[in-house]
Amino acid sequence: MSERNRAVTIADVAARAGVSQASVSRVLNGKQSVDPAIVQAVQAAITALGYTPSVAARSLVHGRNDTIAMVVPDLENPLFQGILKGLSRAAAADGYRVLVADTAEQVDEEEATALEARHRCDAIVLCAPRMPEERLQRLVARIAPVVVVNRPLPGAQVPIVGVDYARGIRDLVDHLHGLGHRRIAYLSGPELSASNAERLRGVADAVAAEPGITIDVIPGGSRLDDGYEAAASVDAARREGVTAVIAFNDLVALGLMTRLRELGVEVPGDLSIGGFDDVPMARFATPRLTSMSVPRGEIGAQVWARLRTLIAGGPIEHTVLYRPRLEARESTGPVR
Amino acid sequence: MSERNRAVTIADVAARAGVSQASVSRVLNGKQSVDPAIVQAVQAAITALGYTPSVAARSLVHGRNDTIAMVVPDLENPLFQGILKGLSRAAAADGYRVLVADTAEQVDEEEATALEARHRCDAIVLCAPRMPEERLQRLVARIAPVVVVNRPLPGAQVPIVGVDYARGIRDLVDHLHGLGHRRIAYLSGPELSASNAERLRGVADAVAAEPGITIDVIPGGSRLDDGYEAAASVDAARREGVTAVIAFNDLVALGLMTRLRELGVEVPGDLSIGGFDDVPMARFATPRLTSMSVPRGEIGAQVWARLRTLIAGGPIEHTVLYRPRLEARESTGPVR
DNA sequence: TCTCAGCGAGAAAGCGGTTTCTCAGCAAAG
DNA sequence: CTTTGCTGAGAAACCGCTTTCTCGCTGAGA
Numbered sequence: 001m002s003e004r005n006r007a008v009t010i011a012d013v014a015a016r017a018g019v020s021q022a023s024v025s026r027v028l029n030g031k032q033s034v035d036p037a038i039v040q041a042v043q044a045a046i047t048a049l050g051y052t053p054s055v056a057a058r059s060l061v062h063g064r065n066d067t068i069a070m071v072v073p074d075l076e077n078p079l080f081q082g083i084l085k086g087l088s089r090a091a092a093a094d095g096y097r098v099l100v101a102d103t104a105e106q107v108d109e110e111e112a113t114a115l116e117a118r119h120r121c122d123a124i125v126l127c128a129p130r131m132p133e134e135r136l137q138r139l140v141a142r143i144a145p146v147v148v149v150n151r152p153l154p155g156a157q158v159p160i161v162g163v164d165y166a167r168g169i170r171d172l173v174d175h176l177h178g179l180g181h182r183r184i185a186y187l188s189g190p191e192l193s194a195s196n197a198e199r200l201r202g203v204a205d206a207v208a209a210e211p212g213i214t215i216d217v218i219p220g221g222s223r224l225d226d227g228y229e230a231a232a233s234v235d236a237a238r239r240e241g242v243t244a245v246i247a248f249n250d251l252v253a254l255g256l257m258t259r260l261r262e263l264g265v266e267v268p269g270d271l272s273i274g275g276f277d278d279v280p281m282a283r284f285a286t287p288r289l290t291s292m293s294v295p296r297g298e299i300g301a302q303v304w305a306r307l308r309t310l311i312a313g314g315p316i317e318h319t320v321l322y323r324p325r326l327e328a329r330e331s332t333g334p335v336r
Numbered sequence: 337m338s339e340r341n342r343a344v345t346i347a348d349v350a351a352r353a354g355v356s357q358a359s360v361s362r363v364l365n366g367k368q369s370v371d372p373a374i375v376q377a378v379q380a381a382i383t384a385l386g387y388t389p390s391v392a393a394r395s396l397v398h399g400r401n402d403t404i405a406m407v408v409p410d411l412e413n414p415l416f417q418g419i420l421k422g423l424s425r426a427a428a429a430d431g432y433r434v435l436v437a438d439t440a441e442q443v444d445e446e447e448a449t450a451l452e453a454r455h456r457c458d459a460i461v462l463c464a465p466r467m468p469e470e471r472l473q474r475l476v477a478r479i480a481p482v483v484v485v486n487r488p489l490p491g492a493q494v495p496i497v498g499v500d501y502a503r504g505i506r507d508l509v510d511h512l513h514g515l516g517h518r519r520i521a522y523l524s525g526p527e528l529s530a531s532n533a534e535r536l537r538g539v540a541d542a543v544a545a546e547p548g549i550t551i552d553v554i555p556g557g558s559r560l561d562d563g564y565e566a567a568a569s570v571d572a573a574r575r576e577g578v579t580a581v582i583a584f585n586d587l588v589a590l591g592l593m594t595r596l597r598e599l600g601v602e603v604p605g606d607l608s609i610g611g612f613d614d615v616p617m618a619r620f621a622t623p624r625l626t627s628m629s630v631p632r633g634e635i636g637a638q639v640w641a642r643l644r645t646l647i648a649g650g651p652i653e654h655t656v657l658y659r660p661r662l663e664a665r666e667s668t669g670p671v672r
Numbered sequence: 673t674c675t676c677a678g679c680g681a682g683a684a685a686g687c688g689g690t691t692t693c694t695c696a697g698c699a700a701a702g
Numbered sequence: 703c704t705t706t707g708c709t710g711a712g713a714a715a716c717c718g719c720t721t722t723c724t725c726g727c728t729g730a731g732a
Binding site: 009011012021024025026028029053054056057058059060061062121 | 687688689691692
């Protein structure tokens with residue numbers, strides 16, 4: 001917009017090349033065959049004038065932008081960052097750009113933000129983990145084409161890309177079970193978070209599947225501090241027989257481990273700890289944190305693939321959930 | 337673009353309300369006084385039809401689109417994430433959106449990416465820590481209005497917002513000096529990084545200012561792994577009398593500490609360690625990592641303030657550098 | 673009562689491209 | 703040699719909105 005080369009328009013190029021605007025446009029888009037001499041002249045004029053086509057004008061006539069928007073509740077969340085990065089690179093490869101709309105955790109603003117963003121862009125990637133399902137349904141219908149990230153939406157006419165949290169939790173429980181643990185605690189995430197609900201479902205499934213296992217749910221959170229502060233409750237549970245903890249995510253697990261070390265609780269000797277997300281730091285914690293790995297960048301790329309199909313008028317592709325991969329490290333060990 | 341309400345245009349609203357397009361436009365923009373009856377009719381028509389103005393058309397006529405772009409080498413870097421978040425929120429408050437252009441560390445593409453981005457947006461925020469100064473100078477001139485982040489650019493006609501790394505390093509050295517350290521090592525960052533050069537300048541300044549101090553420079557990097565792998569060199573330096581290490585950033589410091597613990601080196605007993613950036617994890621490391629805190633979100637907000645001035649036709653405001661704040665924690669201690 | 677501002681609404685001209693439509697020119701077919 | 707069918711370039715319409723221009727109308731001043 002409004003670059004320094006103000007007033008260098010296609011008309012100027014046409015005039016300088018001594019041809020019509022239409023011809024210039026044809027040369028630019030290369031859709032039709034054009035007299036080589038004209039092509040020459042036009043290209044010469046373009047470089048001489050330093051002409052670049054106006055994106056806005058093009059958008060107006062085409063009715064599209066080559067821009068998509070990603071609506072996220074909090075850009076600070078490593079998960080969204082990773083997805084954004086993967087999305088942004090994949091989209092760039094197809095000539096699309098990504099707009100970021102951070103809703104600052106204001107669930108009430110998400111709807112307006114998404115609508116506004118949709119209005120400037122050709123499509124939306126929506127991360128709204130806490131929006132009530134019904135509202136989300138309505139919103140999704142209004143802003144299509146859209147891809148929903150990381151939350152289930154039963155029966156919705158929308159592609160979904162996410163993580164199979166329930167499955168991940170089950171796999172982690174199995175891992176712990178294999179190590180002999182029978183009394184486990186789940187340090188839960190934010191109450192309204194859809195992915196926390198999924199994890200809880202995994203917890204329930206695991207308990208149902210393995211009659212010998214008990215899993216207590218302890219209120220936690222999603223950040224380092226939350227884990228740190230939950231250490232007291234966790235330690236209390238440990239005293240009552242819990243031998244392993246599954247944290248909502250790695251940040252919580254890391255915060256928890258920090259505090260436990262201060263309290264003199266040995267990991268994994270006194271207590272095994274498992275996280276979720278496999279953030280880079282997990283490998284560098286002491287002890288190295290066992291975690292369920294999630295392919296953030298890959299999710300972003302997959303989101304773009306689905307969105308591209310949608311933009312091209314293709315069908316709503318099936319939901320895809322990535323199964324987290326267990327990265328067994330030192331923070332989980334055999335029960336004493 | 338191309339929303340479901342295809343064909344609902346200002347003309348439809350005008351027709352339905354029985355007035356001219358111009359009147360609808362006036363009602364929409366509220367710049368001129370309009371007959372209340374017309375306002376009524378227009379608003380009724382708008383809601384009845386579910387009309388929303390076309391952003392593209394507006395952009396075309398105004399020559400701007402209320403969007404800015406941030407060009408970053410790597411979205412995974414916590415520094416850029418924080419800045420992006422701050423920028424995005426500040427800009428949103430003024431009705432601007434932010435486009436992300438991740439150049440995937442390809443210095444060669446940065447120029448093209450920036451130009452392309454500039455072409456779709458009203459202004460650019462440029463993070464190009466490794467682009468040669470001269471090229472950057474030329475680029476900056478071409479894509480104005482632009483704000484450069486986190487690197488010096490002597491004599492350039494462009495606002496710069498960044499961190500006073502040199503000063504930060506000096507402050508950290510002073511801190512160590514106060515603890516009795518005289519032989520210090522600087523575990524350096526990526527060779528071509530402008531901010532690493534700044535830090536090295538700080539190192540040189542410190543040595544010049546404090547005759548009693550020696551600072552060895554050890555090659556490192558910018559990520560957790562780099563710190564982990566540099567531990568051997570650091571330990572060797574320690575054996576030769578180095579009592580404190582300043583890491584390029586916190587990630588490097590954390591990686592280093594992890595490995596040192598494995599090697600049986602006590603921190604801060606055997607060796608003091610200081611980081612840079614004050615990432616959230618710093619407070620949760622064992623021992624808690626002493627770091628130089630950088631106001632990431634604040635930088636983003638400040639960048640927006642400068643850019644807004646520029647967009648409004650204001651002057652190129654002065655460079656502003658944030659002085660990092662020492663967060664003295666447990667990883668630095670008195671020399672033995 | 674007549675003239676002149678002033679106000680406000682409609683008509684129309686862009687903004688900078690793309691795309692349809694029209695028509696000249698030329699080669700092949702009759 | 704004339705007619706037909708293409709090819710390709712230019713003219714003009716159009717995308718949807720803003721803004722200038724024009725003009726009718728009203729109210730104040732003479």
